[in-house]
Amino acid sequence: MLSALDRRHTVAPPGYSRWLIPPAALAIHLCIGQVYATSVYKNSLIAHFDASQTAIGVIFSIAIVMLGLSAAAAGTWVERNGPRKAMFVSACFWAAGFLVGAVGIATGQLWLLYVGYGLLGGIGLGIGYISPVSTLIKWFPDRPGLATGLAIMGFGGGAMVASPLSRQLLSLYDSGYDPGATAGATASGTALVWLFVTLGVGYFVIMMFGVANVRVPAADWRPAGFDPERAKVKLMVTTASVSAANAVRTRQFWLLWVVLFCNVTAGIGILEQASPMIQDFFREEGASAVSVAAAGGFVGLLSLFNMGGRFVWSSTSDMIGRKPVYVLYLGVGMVLYLLLALFGQVAPALFVLLACVIVSFYGGGFATMPAYLRDLFGTYQVGAIHGRVLTAWSAAGVAGPLIVNGFLDAKGAPGTLTAAGYRPALLTMLGVLAVGFVANLLVRPVPERFHEPAAVGSGGVQGGIAR
Known part of the structure; x- marks a missing residue:
């Protein structure tokens, strides 16, 4: 069996x-x-x-x-x-x-x-x-x-x-x-x-x-209408194959590791404190109070944008390319974090809008990464390469909460903070995104010395069709 x-x-x-x-x-x-x-x-x-x-x-x-x-x-x-x-x-x-x-x-x-x-x-x-x-x-x-x-x-x-x-x-x-x-x-x-x-x-x-x-396609299978030999060659998309062992020796792998780490760390900056954050932002005198029930609804809305961003932004990357879409995630994300830190307390609707878009980028960053890896390293062992890049998620899952909670603990106890108390943490996340933004800009095609021989890369796993 x-x-x-x-x-x-x-x-x-x-x-x-x-x-x-x-x-x-x-x-x-x-x-x-x-x-x-x-x-x-x-x-x-x-x-x-x-x-x-x-x-x-x-x-x-x-x-x-x-x-x-x-x-x-x-x-x-x-x-x-x-x-x-x-x-x-x-x-x-x-x-x-x-x-x-x-x-x-x-x-x-x-x-x-x-x-x-x-x-x-x-x-x-x-x-x-x-x-x-x-x-x-x-x-x-x-x-x-x-x-x-x-x-x-x-x-x-x-x-x-x-x-x-x-x-x-x-x-x-x-x-x-x-x-x-x-x-x-x-x-x-x-x-x-x-x-x-x-x-x-x-x-x-x-x-x-x-x-x-689940099934795997036959080695010679192609979708209807798709001809890899006639597909338009793109600068950042390889037709070669790179093994997982060789991938970790490339600068491209570690740049994408940094990109994912920064994107995830910044996203956790919102998700980790979502419910208390929206209540604390509008605790100041004259601001509209946000109830516990409304804060719970906000968390649900963030989950919806997290899920939707994974599909919408990843699909968008098929049209505009992986590198440009990460410029969007990280570059626009920096602007949104700045607006959230400086003006998020103006109105609950503005706060929710900014936070939801940031979280959609967080989800999109997860979903687009496998395709980005496929573009750079081919399909030969892309699952294994993806697994190794995901160690960035483990690191961010520890670093994100530590950064945010460290700043908040210095400002006071939960339930007593205001928007100003969150500002240092949010601005730090902006800096984290800036590091990822620069790392993404430095990504270039993988040098040929890391490519597998054609016979290895195409041996039953369709290693040479990624255009």
């Missing part, structure tokens, strides 16, 4: 529709995107374990760090074994993370939650995140930005599904839990156990849909 997961058994038959591949990828990304919904039951875990916010918050940090590390370590394995086996392994680790976490909650052992959701779940996150990427790029050589945007959009939207679902499940398992409460609601330990079990089993079943339907 396990042999059915081998790459050779996943080659698509003639006539197989490439439009079946994005739903298979979405089945994975919508499930693992649940990691952004951990705040729903954070207070319940704090109450159950009688632990600090920091002790519970470490669970999320471990998961994100493991995402980057596992994506980097398993990247070449994913390329070698194909998407079906990788997605199956991702589903096993992701589901096991919930089930081991449930045992930790049931026994009151917090370290088991670290090992389960944090360590095992984080491995599932990393492998699941990269497993559909190179496959989608091979199926959509004519529109790689659109293809990766469709899948990675699911990761941004996973929390939109998981948040209300988790609340309803907690209310089902604990009659005293109010899913509509705006703050302070906590569920029982038993409800948390069954929540984790339900999510673990449910996500595994959904991810199996992706496993069953």
Whole structure:
């Protein structure tokens, strides 16, 4: 049965529709995107374990760090074994993370939650995140930005599904839990156990849909109307192939690592403090007060723009190019951060507009990166290269909160700050974006000395068609 997961058994038959591949990828990304919904039951875990916010918050940090590390370590394995086996392994680790976490909650052992959701779940996150990427790029050589945007959009939207679902499940398992409460609601330990079990089993079943339907194209397959030999050659798009081992030796790889790190760090600057930020900005005398419920709605709106930006901006990059679209993300992002810092307190509508566009750039930066890597390094081992670049996400997931919280702690306690208290943190994020902006401008085509021989690059993985 396990042999059915081998790459050779996943080659698509003639006539197989490439439009079946994005739903298979979405089945994975919508499930693992649940990691952004951990705040729903954070207070319940704090109450159950009688632990600090920091002790519970470490669970999320471990998961994100493991995402980057596992994506980097398993990247070449994913390329070698194909998407079906990788997605199956991702589903096993992701589901096991919930089930081991449930045992930790049931026994009151917090370290088991670290090992389960944090360590095992984080491995599932990393492998699941990269497993559909190179496959989608091979199926959509004519529109790689659109293809990766469709899948990675699911990761941004996973929390939109998981948040209300988790609340309803907690209310089902604990009659005293109010899913509509705006703050302070906590569920029982038993409800948390069954929540984790339900999510673990449910996500595994959904991810199996992706496993069953994913296919890789035959080596000689081309989309209708696409002729790589006649495609217009673009300066920043290679027809050659670069291995993952060689990619990390290039300046281009590390410049894109910096670009992603800066984009993610700046985006986290908004997402990490979204709810208290909008309330604190309008706490000053004469400003319109923003309620807790409205702040919660703002967080939901940010999630929507995070998800939509992954598809819209990534698709736009197919038309204007990857480098220009990152000029947009980082350059316009600097202007928006400056406006938010100086004038964000003028009106709630202005604040929301600026924050939403910034977060859409954050999402777009994630979704466009695989296509950018494909342009520079070819399709040969782009999934493995993408996995290694994602270590920038792990680093940003630690650096972003540390930078923002460091500034805010120096200004006062949450709930007592004003717009002026946030200004140093926001202006620092502007500087972070400036570093990424310069790094993007320095990106040039990869020198030929890093290219693979033509026979290697085209050996069954379509290495030489990326125009």
